[in-house]
Amino acid sequence: MARVNPLVRVLVVDDDALVRAGLTMMLDGADGIAVVGEAADGDQVPAAADRHSPDVVLMDLRMPRVDGIAATRRLRARPRPPEVIVLTTFDTDENILHALRAGASGFLLKDTPPARIAEAVRQVAAGEPILSPRITRRLMDRVAVQAGAYARARAILAALSPREHDVVVAIGHGSNNAEIATALDMTLATVKTHVSHILTKLDLDNRTQIALLAHDAGLA
Structure with missing residues (x-):
């Protein structure tokens, strides 16, 4: 009997209810993925992670109380942490570097096609990092000139x-x-x-x- 691969469990974190609903609807229809929970702010992420045990967290950057960088850092400091993909409209060099250094395994822009977001979730869950091509180029350029x-x-x-x-x-x-x-x-x-x-x-x-x-x- 063929072994069935388990679903990738996803937690969606965004302060915009419409964005959360859109991502949930899109990802729940994707092969091999199940959205198991949502959070509206970074301060809700630890409890949501405890409750739902996600494999991957889709993390917004700018939220009212605790931003995505701080929430990512706290998640990655936990035993057996989920992988984190930052999904944002803000692609400044500082945001990209802070997110990756906080432990994010990926950084995507919200205009990324839905199929690519779903593929990124599966890829990160399998242990492979993911960056938007535009961000990869910018990141390499920034790193190349960092003093010291x-x-x-x-x-x-x-x-x-x-x-x-x-x-x-x-x-x-x-x-x-x-x-x-x-x-x-x-x-x-x-x-x-x-x-x-x-x-x-x-x-x-x-x-x-x-x-x-x-x-x-x-x-x-």
Whole structure:
């Protein structure tokens, strides 16, 4: 009997009731996804996460009491946290960097096509980060000119073994685990072990932060 993949459980967080309703209706109709709850402000997110145990949280940035950056940081500090995709109309460089450094696994604009949002949810739930192409370009440009970022990143990466360093470079170029395994002649299990060790050694939350560090160090 074929194994049925479980649904990706999604929590929608936005202070606009119409946006929440639209996202819920759109995602509930998408293959492999179930919206399990909603929250209208960042201060409601911890209780909603406890109640609904989401795999992925779609997080607005600007909310009246607790913004999406603070809510993301609090979520990612919890044991076994859900993945977070920031979904916003505000794509300033500072917002993008703050969200990713807070632990978000993705950053999408609200004008992203519905099918792409649904695919992003599935991708992030599977452990692969996602950024809008426009944001990726801007992020790379911003990182490239940050004062002191290069030296700091190089010093941090010095703690890694040569093989872990190779994995960081591959992640920085956007490779997934299967692609890294092929390129570096490793098993998939070995790649996953290296990624886990890198996150622990460098005190990072997710692959997106590894990619940022690789860009800071000029490796991607």
